[in-house]
Amino acid sequence: MVAEAKKARKESAQGVTNGKAPPPESPVRKPRADSLRNRERLLVAARQVFAAGGTGASLEAVARDAGVGIGTLYRHFPTREALFQAVYAREVDELVALAEALAEEVEPVSAIRRWLHGMVRMVATKRGMLAALEPALETSQPLFSASSARMQQAAGGLLQRGVELGAIRDDVSAEDVMRAVLGICYIRQDDGWQARTIRLLDIFVDGLVVLR
Amino acid sequence: MVAEAKKARKESAQGVTNGKAPPPESPVRKPRADSLRNRERLLVAARQVFAAGGTGASLEAVARDAGVGIGTLYRHFPTREALFQAVYAREVDELVALAEALAEEVEPVSAIRRWLHGMVRMVATKRGMLAALEPALETSQPLFSASSARMQQAAGGLLQRGVELGAIRDDVSAEDVMRAVLGICYIRQDDGWQARTIRLLDIFVDGLVVLR
DNA sequence: TTAATATACGGAGGTCGCCTCCGTTTAGCA
DNA sequence: TGCTAAACGGAGGCGACCTCCGTATATTAA
Numbered sequence: 515m516v517a518e519a520k521k522a523r524k525e526s527a528q529g530v531t532n533g534k535a536p537p538p539e540s541p542v543r544k545p546r547a548d549s550l551r552n553r554e555r556l557l558v559a560a561r562q563v564f565a566a567g568g569t570g571a572s573l574e575a576v577a578r579d580a581g582v583g584i585g586t587l588y589r590h591f592p593t594r595e596a597l598f599q600a601v602y603a604r605e606v607d608e609l610v611a612l613a614e615a616l617a618e619e620v621e622p623v624s625a626i627r628r629w630l631h632g633m634v635r636m637v638a639t640k641r642g643m644l645a646a647l648e649p650a651l652e653t654s655q656p657l658f659s660a661s662s663a664r665m666q667q668a669a670g671g672l673l674q675r676g677v678e679l680g681a682i683r684d685d686v687s688a689e690d691v692m693r694a695v696l697g698i699c700y701i702r703q704d705d706g707w708q709a710r711t712i713r714l715l716d717i718f719v720d721g722l723v724v725l726r
Numbered sequence: 727m728v729a730e731a732k733k734a735r736k737e738s739a740q741g742v743t744n745g746k747a748p749p750p751e752s753p754v755r756k757p758r759a760d761s762l763r764n765r766e767r768l769l770v771a772a773r774q775v776f777a778a779g780g781t782g783a784s785l786e787a788v789a790r791d792a793g794v795g796i797g798t799l800y801r802h803f804p805t806r807e808a809l810f811q812a813v814y815a816r817e818v819d820e821l822v823a824l825a826e827a828l829a830e831e832v833e834p835v836s837a838i839r840r841w842l843h844g845m846v847r848m849v850a851t852k853r854g855m856l857a858a859l860e861p862a863l864e865t866s867q868p869l870f871s872a873s874s875a876r877m878q879q880a881a882g883g884l885l886q887r888g889v890e891l892g893a894i895r896d897d898v899s900a901e902d903v904m905r906a907v908l909g910i911c912y913i914r915q916d917d918g919w920q921a922r923t924i925r926l927l928d929i930f931v932d933g934l935v936v937l938r
Numbered sequence: 939t940t941a942a943t944a945t946a947c948g949g950a951g952g953t954c955g956c957c958t959c960c961g962t963t964t965a966g967c968a
Numbered sequence: 969t970g971c972t973a974a975a976c977g978g979a980g981g982c983g984a985c986c987t988c989c990g991t992a993t994a995t996t997a998a
Contacts, residue, residue: 594956696913701905717895717906717933761946795948
């Protein structure tokens with residue numbers, strides 16, 4: 515949560531790779547096998563290192579564990595956040611899928627509750643997920659991370675449905691809700707965290723419900 | 727999570743300077759004037775540096791701005807959190823006082839709302855406050871920081887009153903509420919932050935209210 | 939005033955993590 | 969089998985953290 519200046523610097527280096535239009539049909543060389551292999555190794559190592567050492571764990575440790583140079587890590591994942599997102603993409607997928615399933619099967623308010631519970635369950639074991647989601651909420655840039663955008667969209671869908679059915683108040687955006695939810699999840703992971711967090715989220719949802 | 731070992735080390739290095747038993751009743755020397763002066767300078771510098779550079783700003787910058795050696799900073803404030811707390815003690819005082827005033831004057835639910843609004847207003851300009859409050863919620867230690875303990879107590883008072891009057895649900899602790907509130911305040915400070923945060927907190931309070 | 943001494947000062951320096959840069963290696967392709 | 973784009977890796981510069989200890993000074997006692 516300290517690295518705001520750094521991020522800005524990097525962001526600007528992103529979409530500039532094509533100064534001139536590249537051969538419209540690039541010959542598209544097959545990606546190198548070692549590159550793919552290293553990327554995979556890095557993801558495995560990162561998942562483990564983050565699980566053990568928390569979100570702030572050393573990236574050099576990740577590279578070391580992966581048996582790879584630090585330069586290679588940075589080539590594959592230019593920022594810590596990029597790595598978070600790649601590591602937790604699977605989890606985000608699951609949650610998005612859950613949201614879609616719930617939207618079709620369940621009454622809207624319970625759908626929201628259940629979705630949040632699912633999120634808590636996941637965060638309980640994959641703490642880094644929050645880190646993958648949070649940075650996009652932290653900057654005021656319009657550039658959203660893919661993960662957060664998808665999560666926010668999932669939340670938005672559930673919310674929207676509730677609003678249309680008159681069950682959920684309409685004066686709050688998906689973005690804000692995600693912010694509150696992440697915030698509530700964010701602090702303190704210890705014994706009893708899961709149960710207490712679920713209770714707090716339920717209370718928040720109570721506040722979202724119309725008709726009192 | 728990592729700073730615990732260090733602290734312990736520090737503690738034990740204290741009383742070894744005297745090879746022979748010292749006068750059991752220490753004569754209590756007056757604290758040195760330069761010490762007091764430096765402490766004050768550090769607080770002033772820290773307040774400014776944190777305001778400008780955020781919570782993660784360099785402590786060496788603080789020392790530099792204060793015109794003081796880095797060693798002096800660490801002697802006065804052994805941890806970053808200690809410094810936060812000293813810097814924002816005044817703000818915490820204000821909020822505690824506000825809670826007490828509101829408890830006597832206002833209907834309990836509005837009291838809670840107004841208190842939270844006051845908190846948001848304060849955090850809007852003194853971002854570091856959150857950092858002063860958060861660490862105590864983050865560790866699972868029974869050792870609470872003075873600031874958080876007082877805030878939590880203030881929140882507890884308001885809550886308790888609401889519960890007794892049957893206006894607030896009784897299945898949630900002050901600690902949990904503070905956690906949720908800090909979490910909601912935590913992420914993202916930008917244009918419109920204040921208004922949106924207040925709305926989210928109001929929603930949360932709606933969830934706390936009994937009788938729906 | 940002065941001497942004694944407890945107390946505080948300051949910053950050099952060891953450690954660590956971040957990130958870049960560039961010489962070297964290697965996989966894919968013809 | 970060679971050519972070359974692509975990828976590798978790690979040295980090294982930087983900045984921050986924090987400790988340690990020789991030096992300086994405020995306070996107290998004489």
